[in-house]
Amino acid sequence: MMLEKIHGGVVMALLYYLDGEILEEEPKVSAQDRGYNFGDGVYEVIRSYRGKLFALEDHVERLFRSASYIDLKLPYSPDEMSKLITDFYNKSGNPEAAVYLQITRGAAVRNHTYERGMKPVVFMYSKPLDDKPLSYYEGGFKAITVHDGRWDMCQAKTICLLYNILAKQKAKDAGCDEAIFVRDNGEVTECGSSNLFIIKDGILKTHPADNRILSGITRKYVIEVARKNGVHFRNEIFYKEDLFTADEVFMTGTLSEISPFVEIDGKTVGNGKPGEITLKLLHSFYEMVRSV
Secondary structure, eight states: OOOEEEETTEEEEOEEEETTEEESSOOOOOTTBHHHHHOOEEEEEEEEETTEESSHHHHHHHHHHHHHHTTOOOSSOHHHHHHHHHHHHHHHTOSSEEEEEEEEOOBOSSOSSOOTTOOOEEEEEEEEOOOOOHHHHHTOEEEEEEEOOOOSOTTSOBSOOHHHHHHHHHHHHTTOSEEEEEOTTSEEEEESSSEEEEEETTEEEEOOSSTTSOOOHHHHHHHHHHHHTTOEEEEOOEEHHHHHHOSEEEEEETTTEEEEEEEETTEEOTTSSOOHHHHHHHHHHHHHHTOO
8 A cells, every 4th residue: 555645735655665676565575585574674665855864874874883792784885775775765855854764684484594695675765754843852852761771882873672662652642752772780871762962061962873772863963963053962971960960961863853851750850941051952953854
């Protein structure tokens, strides 16, 4: 079934790609696909603004890093992959869109081990998005903290996301927008599907880009925006209690952009409104991505 959405008064449709074919109808993959059986694959979500893909090179670079972490040899070079994504996106005709790209190890009779030289399955779709106004972000969001019991390869963007799913569902059931992961020692890592920043006494902090978090593309550009705006920044581990004494807290992501938290675990962040520095970064980032 071809799914459609009204975008700016125009009916826009999801467009699909599977192993060399561009399709308007949702394609089918083998029931023996290792992505289906084992979550054995990697993915990226790439945002477009006003007809242009944002930070495509960064996304492709991370895709190849993720693939290398799980011993998956991709069937294209980085340049070929970028062209493939761009050509597919251009055919979709969606000026504001999210392109989902997934590459699994391939299809074979179910077995935990795999044969070298399997043919990976490359799948994409382009989904039209509404370009949210600044006021959407300026209202603020709510989060809860959850235990971080994930594996020690969070730097790999794999399709095995069950722990994240359960965390985000717990947040949803609590009437919140996101879950914040906290390890046994109280260390705060990131959110269910986004990176996390805090601001205390004018200093911006986020967890170092190690194996405890996925190094977000938006995270990278927000740090650049912060430096350009004269905001002091530190890659520094912080703890659960720091969330409740922080002046400002926000999450970043391809689809969440910069989203301020005004409440965590039912406790007010700062004065209960998005903070001055967060709003400065939000406005700068919002303008930057829409002017590329």
